[in-house]
Amino acid sequence: MPAPIRLRELIRTIRTARTQAEEREMIQKECAAIRSSFREEDNTYRCRNVAKLLYMHMLGYPAHFGQLECLKLIASQKFTDKRIGYLGAMLLLDERQDVHLLMTNCIKNDLNHSTQYVQGLALCTLGCMGSSEMCRDLAGEVEKLLKTSNSYLRKKAALCAVHVIRKVPELMEMFLPATKNLLSEKNHGVLHTSVVLLTEMCERSPDMLAHFRKLVPQLVRILKNLIMSGYSPEHDVSGISDPFLQVRILRLLRILGKGDDDSSEAMNDILAQVATNTETSKNVGNAILYETVLTIMDIKSESGLRVLAINILGRFLLNNDKNIRYVALTSLLKTVQTDHNAVQRHRSTIVDCLKDLDVSIKRRAMELSFALVNGNNIRGMMKELLYFLDSCDPEFKADCASGVFLAAEKYAPSKRWHIDTIMRVLTTAGSYVRDDSVPNLIQLITNSVEMHAYTVQRLYKALLDDISQQPLVQVASWCIGEYGDLLVSGQCEEEEPIQVTEDEVLDVLEGLLVSNLSTPVTRGYALTAIMKLSTRFTSVNRIKKVVSIYGSSIDVELQQRAVEYNALFKKYDHMRPALLERMPIMEKTASNGPTEIVQTNGETEPSVVEAKHPPPVTQPTNQVRTVFSLYIRKNTHLGLEANPNPNIAVITIHASNSTEADMTDFVFQAAVPKTFQLQLLSPSSNVVPALNQGTVTQVIRVLNPQKQQLRMRIKLTYTHKGSAVQDLAEVNNFPPQSWQ
């Protein structure tokens, strides 16, 4: 049989294929040849065939039939075979296939081979894909190699040990003795991998962390030597000596210094030195500075050092290099909660980044800008953010609009300004506004009693211009329905009142009903608005006519409304004025939330910490009281006790706070689906003390006449460390005992 074609020959041939089909044909032919060669147990060309198989595997073709052949190659005595065999094992095998365990013996032998490059291959493969069983079997060998004086092997053993620890954390202890003098090594490869190993151990075990704190002086010394040492061609990168090792040491220092005064003090000087002396003209210097900043912010550094760190980030913001600007914004976002004032100083630079061309940078700048808004800078910031909203890509508009609403609600300097801001958002980004903004805005408008005439006038004028943006149209319809009388009587004080007749107003609302641009929801709003005007306008007959027409609408929702309104005109006309009178002021802490669960994605606050919602844990203790927990943001805990009786589920909320600052103005709100009725009683207080020192209790009563699965949407708002926080959560898995 002729010798199988060589690897490079195959590659060349395959690359001449002009179509996918042609390529597939060549591959199939070659695979068939390779398979028969494998069947013949051909030792000479096994290596060549496996190499070709690996190439074809990279192109996306199946190569599993080569797995055992890799094992045979590994077992061979030839270095070339082993090299390809181990590579094949790493590419084709993983811990899910039982066959990988067959490697264990070979690896064990090779770990003790006389040639260091063979030992190296074994360490590399074990460190790449060693399963837990393999790691358990071979950890002893790795530990032995960690103590060798051969630096080539030592560095590989160190990273292999890291892999073993990641796979089988219980084995960490056995590597402890070997770490004794790792840092006294001169060889940078060993030093670097040792620091990685120490980092891994410290991250996994508080005991190890405490044990290794004594290494801080040694680490500081090594770092100092790197900075002060002269040019070393072997490790130099753009004038900096071994930046990789420097960054790794800084990271380990971060872990060791966190929460520990003594260690933090011991590293203060070196951090200041690195922060001030590192060359910033190239990326590599900035990479080190970046890591230094992260370390300074995480340990207990003195305030001068912290300010230095934030100023470095501020300088990063002005750097020409986009990457550095991006990284600065990301870091500032992380520190804005803890060092708010320092970050505020860079506000104008951050706001300038809103105009950056790069999408990633714009997003970060937007998030950070919202985090920086406060009572003092609201007017200026809002101007910039609204300008951003006007011109940004659609992917940003929803988040930006929500952010603007939130900020406006918290810090509006006046009601007029607030209404104007809302108007601006609705008219410029009206179609991107989230659905749940509409009820929020309506509530806001209702409560701004003195602005009713102004608001309805502005909304009416906006409708005349454009009826395509549904949230705007919905809010406007609602307002006209409520305050149409103010509109027609020209009572606006804030600006020149417009002259408009009842018929003109009704024309506009009827126009919404018939327009193709209006969604069914919008039509509902419009119809209800028209109906309300029957008690505010004199042209009742016209309204009656409109309402009766829609009594036969195809849209069931609209039909139902029209029929009911019709009935109001006929049988219940005496009740009409009372039913349709002005809405009272709605309290924010009121019991009933919206009676429909709105399908939004719930993330409305574009701020620093990601809200992670681990699933609630249910622990039914006995039949009467069931307790379960809900964690929000990892530091707010809601304990829900359900106390079911036949008709009413009584749920008691206990809110506690594990962060180091109090949560003030704490408000808990809940909403349930239509078939339930909810009553929220007064909370015990609205301050949740820090560090779990106390809880806020509140009772919710849920009437569940249809005995349906209880679901609840929860909203928490509070002030924490000076900034406003809002959290949303959905609870879908109340234990059955609480509602059955």
Added chain:
Amino acid sequence: MFMRFLLLFSRQGKLRLQKWFTPLTDREKKKVIRDMMMLVLARPARSCNFLQWRDLKIVYKRWYASLYFCAGLEDHDNELLALEVLHRYVELLDKYFGNVCELDIIFNFEKAYFILDEFLMEGEILETSKVAVGVSLEEADTLQETMEEYMSKPAY
């Protein structure tokens, strides 16, 4: 730094190297590759080299006109340093092949892996000295050649 994966692919979406530092199923790997290619190849010319994907930071850079180097990092990793890591790998390839281009990596993919395995392991840097990596490769290659001489024909 804990690199989760390193991918090399061409502008036309052809994979040239894949190194995974965490265990993933074949299906998951294919998904990652597809997503990376889609995200990276769609980026406008002068964008920053970082983007967010799921819970990972993605660092990418284009070298040799048409070859993209793309790495996935964990959230707490230093992206700027990751760029240096990618750069170092490129330098090592360059030194080994002498003025490397994409074709070298296509025709000698196994060597690209050997070089990578002397530089990174378990998602971490194994050796920070360019010289040391070069020396190990040279010596290992010599071992291989000796075998081939003995067999008086190239092994593969």
